[in-house]
Amino acid sequence: MSSALTNLSYRYKVPLSLSVVIVITAAVVSAVLGWQAYRDLRGGLIAGAEGLGRTLSRALLPSLLSDEVWSAYEMVMAPLEGIEDGGSPQKTITVLDAKGSVFVSSHPAQFPLLAPLASIGPSYAQLQRAIATQAPHSPVQLEDRINDRILVAVPILADDGTHLGTVLLTYSESLFLPNFYATLTRGIVSTLLVLLVLVPLGWNIGRRMAVPLTGLAESMAQIGSAPRAQLTERLYRGDDEIGQLGRQFERMLDELEEKRNMEKQMIAADRLAAIGRLTAGIAHEINNPLGGMINAINTFKHHGHPDRVTERTISLLERGLAQIRDTVGALLVEARMESHALSPDDMDDIRVLVQPQLSERAVRLDWDNGVSEPLPLPSTPVRQILINLLLNAVQAADQSGTVACRLRCDDRLLVLDICNDGQTIRPALLEHLFEPFSLPSESRSSLGLWVTYQLVQQLKGTINVTSAGSETRFVVRLPFAENV
């Protein structure tokens, strides 16, 4: 039961709770009012019986004094006129003498004349004791639970207060029960009518209260499987706890994304570092025998006398080895840190250097050089980075497109921001962009970005690429060297 309640969705739990509270409240209020009505009706009956008893006790005094049974009988019968009695009389009126014996009764079959009250039944024996001990001068009432009757005894007192007898009225509870049931029925019907309005209202309010929570839960359940916009579009905005939870959720999504990006970057950086180590290792291993082979060929060319076939073969070998050397050299990137400090002129040189490529493809260059004085950075690798990225951008830009180059620096780092229009890079490709030979079509640039990356790494900088909309942007941050 409790686990079923625990597992129930708030979508139902909140409306259900509200409805249950409404129903319980209505039931409790009805029960209290019903109990009140019961007490009022019963109290009214007792008060009526006492009033009648007091009236009769005054009227009966002469008859009791002069032992006139018949006139007493006529008096006790008068209030009962017109009451039809079945097997169990609804009202009985009995007059007791001072000793507690029946003087006269409206129902002599039940209260035979002269019979002591105590002999009539246990309830009456109890009443007799109550009359004798508890209050001989004030009315006594008692409930006869066996027969569902209310017993009211009113003393008959002489003018000097002497106790001469008792008027005993017994009322069946059935006298007020029909009234009570009628009141109860009315109460229940009105309660049900109220519930008919309140329960749907409560349900609706409860459902509305639960909507932000269930929306949040659904969004949370979809983390990882739905795009972020879809996760947050249905979030409830507000300053209450659920609103706060929503904001926390958004913050968590941000952090998750950031973490995932960082992990991706770390993996990419690790991979690139491993590739760098591998290529450097391989390059060194190749360079040593390669240097020997090239030396041998040079020596052979200067001192040997090869025939034409050998000469052609040697020449072929020489060109092949030269290509190997170039390739390995390109892979083995080593920034030359000993070059002069970077000056604004270096930047403008590069602008001039890329002019032929720009005109070839009719690409416009937006040049924004914010560097106005020499910077503590080695000029050669920075120039190479900038020229690589610019050439890459010009090639990637649309025919007659635009390349923007923005250079900024502060007292700690230089920022190169190069962006081009044109087709964006596929996400799958973007991940491996800086790896050697990742761009299969253009062999030239396939190592250009690799070289750029290696140079940036060696300068302890960072390079970021974003490709979205119709814009691809490379941002390079290069921290100033400690002492250049």
Place this chain on the structure above:
Amino acid sequence: MGHGRRTLEPAAVSESRRRALRQAAALLLAGLAPPTRGQSRSRVIRIGTTAVILNDQFSFLDEWARYLQAQIGRPVSFVHRSRYREITELLLSDELDFAWVCGYPYVSHRQAMRLLAVPLYRGRPLYRSYLIVPSPDLKTSSFADLKGEIFAYSDPNSNSGFLVPQYEMLRAGLDPLTLFRKSFFTYAHGKVVVAVANGIAHGGAVDGYVWETLALRTPELTRRTRVAAKSDEYGFPPLVARRSIDESEFRSMQKVLTGMPDHPAGQSLLKQLNLDGFARPEERLFDGIAKILAYVSTRQRLVP
């Protein structure tokens, strides 16, 4: 007063109260009544009744008064009292001209009353006293069977409702003072029937004519009672005049009463009374009552 020792004290109290009331009423009447009580044609003829006849008698008495008034040509007024003795006393003090009394008061006060007419019930001026019990009681057939029970008399000055049962009990060797655990008076025969029917009393003495008439009018009441025994026949309660009544007045009233069956209105009234008519009475009709009165009074003190 002598029917039960238990009632002696309270009865004395109520008796003194009644007497005081009566004196007050007499003073009032003396102030209102014309000073001369002669033969004035406009003087009201006053007739006393008790519950000798039926309970719901007031509209009937009005009707009867109009009838008599029309016949005699004088205003007639009925004076109703609940106790027999009050009527007797009013008659004895000449405050009534006529009265319908029981045979018992008549034989007790023969010297002060003059027999005017006697009703004919089932053709004869006779009736009985009935001993009735609640209908579930199928065993009781005599007073002896009611030993230790509660008994209802009608009036201490009633023949059928008191004197006859006293006589019957004494004759059967029973003591009316100790036979019953308790006895009381209802002051009307009809109420004795109610008391027995409702179980207030286990037995009652009732005018046989009243019981039979009730059996016609309200059989659902009498059905709840059973006649356990019937007494001998006695003279029917007569109409009497005060001794000092004017002879012509007496004659004209007697003539009107005995002539009632000759008029449709009179017949209608007699039918309501369940009577056949009125006859000129003979004194010896009440010898039976006188005899049992003598029998009872030698053995028991009776109400004067």
